[in-house]
Amino acid sequence: MEGFAAQKLSEFETGKISRRRLIESLTLAATTLYSADAAKAQADQTLKAQLINHISYTCPNFKPAADWYSMVFNLDQIGATKRDVALPFGKKGDEPYNVTAKDVPLSHLIIRTPDANAPPPARPKPASQAVIDHFALTVADFNRDRARAELTALGVKNIRDGGLRSLHMDDVNGYDVQICGLENNALTDG
Amino acid sequence: MERFIADLVKNFESGKVDRREFCKTVALAATVYAAGDAANAQATRGFKVLGVNHISYTCPDYTRARDFQINVFGLENTPGHDTGKRANLMFGPEPGKGGSFIVTRNADATPNNRPPAQAYIDHYCYTLSNWDEARVRAAIKAKGQEISGGRDGSLHVLDPFNYDIQFASIVEENAFKR
Secondary structure (H helix, E strand, C coil): CHHHHHHHHHHHHCCCCCHHHHHHHHHHHHHHHHHHHHHHHHHHCCCCEEEEEEEEEECCCHHHHHHHHHHHHCCCCECCCCCEEEEECCCCCCCCCCCCCCCCCCCEEEEECCCCCCCCCCCCCCCCCCEEEEEEEEECCCCHHHHHHHHHHCCCEEEEECCCCEEEEECCCCCEEEEECCCCCCCCCC | CHHHHHHHHHHHHCCCCCHHHHHHHHHHHHHHHHCCCHHHHHHCCCCCEEEEEEEEEEECCHHHHHHHHHHHHCCEECCCCCCCCEEEEEECCCCCCCCEEEEEEECCCCCCCCCCCCCEEEEEEEEECCCCHHHHHHHHHHCCCCEEEEECCEEEEECCCCCEEEEECCCCCCHHHC
8 A cells, every 4th residue: 555655656756647546546455355354354353153152051960950851852971070061972082064164062951050159250140131941952853753762761741733834842851852853954944 | 562561560560650650551552553653653762863953042132142143144034923022033954854943032030830941041052054263252242242152163252141152163162972
């Protein structure tokens, strides 16, 4: 930009362009440069969620809840502490289904119990007016009748239809969990 | 099939399923078997989870939550599914190929007869690819949002209804690195 301005100024000084032309040229150049920077900055401001990393599930006792999710959804429990445990949707080294980026980990549940002895936070979170009323998991080869039979055999409570393509159930804490296949998606749900 | 029935009997004996459920399940299993799907009846014991299908988010005004998700995290409003009461916001792989969505919806005025659950989802977390700390923080600021917590590589924001949403890199949020 600096070189361009010097060149235009020189042209003006030598009478090659008028004062008006000088101003127009520099204005156009400066605004174009600004626009390019702005566009670049705008692009940089675009964040793109790739996948759910984890869902944080809080309940009075994390162990029976984790055992329930392990039993029903065939999930391993890893990294257990006194208060929580992670249940990844696959084995170590697996990649998330149909995700091409190499820096996206398997989604997982974190099932936790609040720490009753934790000191109050320095900056308490304001109360939320929103709630996650249920979440749904996609499973391979979903067949509603077969899934209902499996869930019933596992002793799962309150199994009910969720439209044509899914089932809802209550987990061990009475939380609403949905199960479905790939055919239940943003284009078909609701 | 034998193992399936054996497990079912065990659950009946231990009281996990009652007589009605037991009979219904046996009948269903027999139907599946008769349909020539015997292999599935046995082999699909336990589900193979592919991912989170969707998260259902209820709030006083779904449009504010919808706009926040689109503006901040780049979710896409599914055409034809914004009903005036809810919207399906897509992200990740294509719908039907493993993609997920957030349903933002207004609270239903109809009374819910379900007993209250003893559990709740206190937050959820997105993975962002190509994490660049400075760029991510600048982007959040540029969108008029404030980082509400977290650490480098794993940050939180509060949405318009003060719901806690985390967003993170693979380095900081990975179940196998706990």
